[in-house]
Amino acid sequence: MRLLFLSLCSIVLVLAGCAAPAAPAAPSANGAASPVLRIVTTVSPITNIAYNIAGDRAQITGIVPEGVNSHTFEPAPSDAKTMAEADLIFINGLKLEEPTLALAEANKNDEAEIVLLGDLTVTPEEYVFDFSFPKEAGSPNPHLWPNPDFGLRYAEIIRDTLSARDPAGADYYNANYTAFAARIEALKEAIRATVNSIPAENRKLLTYHDSWAYFAPIYGMTVIGAIQPSDFAEPSARDVADIITQIKAEKVPAVFGSEVFPSPILEQIAKESGAQYVDDLRDDDLPGAPGEAQHSYLGLMVNNMVVMAQALGGDPSLIENFDTSNVPGADGSVLQNQ
Numbered sequence: 001m002r003l004l005f006l007s008l009c010s011i012v013l014v015l016a017g018c019a020a021p022a023a024p025a026a027p028s029a030n031g032a033a034s035p036v037l038r039i040v041t042t043v044s045p046i047t048n049i050a051y052n053i054a055g056d057r058a059q060i061t062g063i064v065p066e067g068v069n070s071h072t073f074e075p076a077p078s079d080a081k082t083m084a085e086a087d088l089i090f091i092n093g094l095k096l097e098e099p100t101l102a103l104a105e106a107n108k109n110d111e112a113e114i115v116l117l118g119d120l121t122v123t124p125e126e127y128v129f130d131f132s133f134p135k136e137a138g139s140p141n142p143h144l145w146p147n148p149d150f151g152l153r154y155a156e157i158i159r160d161t162l163s164a165r166d167p168a169g170a171d172y173y174n175a176n177y178t179a180f181a182a183r184i185e186a187l188k189e190a191i192r193a194t195v196n197s198i199p200a201e202n203r204k205l206l207t208y209h210d211s212w213a214y215f216a217p218i219y220g221m222t223v224i225g226a227i228q229p230s231d232f233a234e235p236s237a238r239d240v241a242d243i244i245t246q247i248k249a250e251k252v253p254a255v256f257g258s259e260v261f262p263s264p265i266l267e268q269i270a271k272e273s274g275a276q277y278v279d280d281l282r283d284d285d286l287p288g289a290p291g292e293a294q295h296s297y298l299g300l301m302v303n304n305m306v307v308m309a310q311a312l313g314g315d316p317s318l319i320e321n322f323d324t325s326n327v328p329g330a331d332g333s334v335l336q337n338q
């Protein structure tokens with residue numbers, strides 16, 4: 001009797017198995033089979049922070065190609081179509097990308113939302129004005145993201161914006177944010193340790209492009225000057241002479257150029273002042289190529305800290321092995337204008 005019962009059970013199970021519909025494909029980690037939102041971003045650090053929160057649940061297009069001057073960048077007419085199809089458009093603001101903002105406002109669809117991350121991160125009282133971004137010109141230094149706390153604030157605004165637009169993805173966006181926040185905390189510790197390994201008298205940044213105004217004071221470094229004038233032309237002979245005098249007086253070990261702004265003036269300044277010329281700081285050109293692990297906001301920050309530590313007498317080993325990969329994995333799905 002007992003045997004018969006088991007046999008019947010087996011038959012029922014086999015029949016049930018045959019009749020069952022084909023199992024659905026395993027849901028992807030983001031909970032959606034295809035992108036739910038279309039997002040447009042501008043500079044690559046913002047593109048990457050957006051990717052860390054949205055993952056493949058959004059199709060992200062970065063408008064500003066890496067390695068171009070984002071401050072003077074003019075979007076192509078073809079970018080208008082991308083703008084028109086977007087649900088959300090994330091822009092740094094603080095007047096960094098005025099032509100791109102104008103194109104977005106002119107072409108976005110009625111339901112689309114433009115979010116100015118920088119303007120939502122600092123108040124006018126926190127604006128920094130300096131040589132390259134003088135107060136009389138009316139635009140503060142827009143480089144907020146080299147300060148990791150501000151990078152995390154961008155991520156928070158992006159999480160909240162995505163969650164409001166796509167409530168079904170809110171848990172996914174929040175989980176990514178939580179993981180990203182933990183990485184930012186670890187990054188801040190590694191930056192602090194690296195800066196502290198630089199002899200105190202060397203914790204000075206003299207840069208060509210003026211990207212470190214919101215970073216340096218937090219980590220005990222001083223921006224003693226920037227060379228690039230506010231119109232992004234070359235500095236005058238008088239400015240160059242003054243800088244050489246300043247480098248000698250302050251015994252600055254290195255002058256930092258950037259990959260995006262090669263300048264023969266920097267070589268001249270280095271030669272005449274005795275400072276080392278280092279030309280590979282980056283502010284909106286991520287290291288590596290899209291789809292590679294170090295092509296990330298974290299990779300950008302780590303790369304810059306290694307460059308600074310090497311040039312200023314610090315210990316780059318305190319940060320060079322930091323995990324710079326993206327929370328949702330490599331960013332091969334991001335469409336980045338080149």
Ligand SMILES: [Zn+2]
Pocket residue numbers: 070071143209211283284
């Ligand atoms: Zn810049």
